[in-house]
Amino acid sequence: MSKKLGVCIITGALIAINAAYAVPAMQVFKSNAVAVASTEVTTSQAQPDEKDAVTLSVSRATIGGTDIIAPTSIKVDANSTVWSVLQKALDDKNLDYEYTYNRKNNALYVTAIDGIKAGANGTTSGWMFNVNGKVIEDSPNNIKAVEGDKIEWKYTKDGGKDIGTN
Structure with a gap:
């Protein structure tokens, strides 16, 4: 196991433990998205020249099935984060998600997307993300x-080995 992956797994575990004590209950969201005049999420692949957009995808390939969200173009602004982009896409698709948040450390850990939970496929299974191919x-x-x-x-069953993070 690489040192970076070990740090990532330990950090995720600490965030989950800290969040369990800092937040009385896990945050569960069932989207009640309302249509608005300006659409921020489209289902087309983002093009490099597209203004103010990122490309987001959510994959469960390690446990079979199709992508939960195929590569999708999402508008961003100066306040957008990896988390807010994921929330926009999940809400637009009316998909459930769960996370824990530790106020003390301002740390958030995604524990489930579309019913697929961290820990459901082993102690090192869960959701990981990368930006431009780099695990953060x-x-x-x-x-x-x-x-x-x-x-x-991406959902991993073995701490990221099955999705190429180490």
């Missing part, structure tokens, strides 16, 4: 999403 060792709410980024969320 920080909370998704702390990472800015900027025009042209490619954000990928």
Whole structure:
């Protein structure tokens, strides 16, 4: 196991433990999205020249099935984060998600997407993300999403080995 992956797994575990004590209950969201005049999420692949957009995908390939969200173009602004981009896409698709949040550390950990939960396929299974192919060792709410980024969320069964993070 690489040192970076070990740090990522330990950080995720600590965030989950801290969040369990800092937040009395897991946050569960069932989207009640309302249509608005300006659509922020489209189902087309983002093009490099597309203004103010990132490409987001959510994959469960390690456990079979199709992508939960195929590569999708999402508009971003100066306040957008990896987390806010994921929330926009999940809400638009009316998909459930769960996460824990630790206020003390401003750390967020995604514990489930579309019913697929961290820990359901072993102690090192869960959701990981990368930006432009690089695994980030920080909370998704702390990472800015900027025009042209490619954000990928992937479910791993073995701490990232099966999705090529080490």
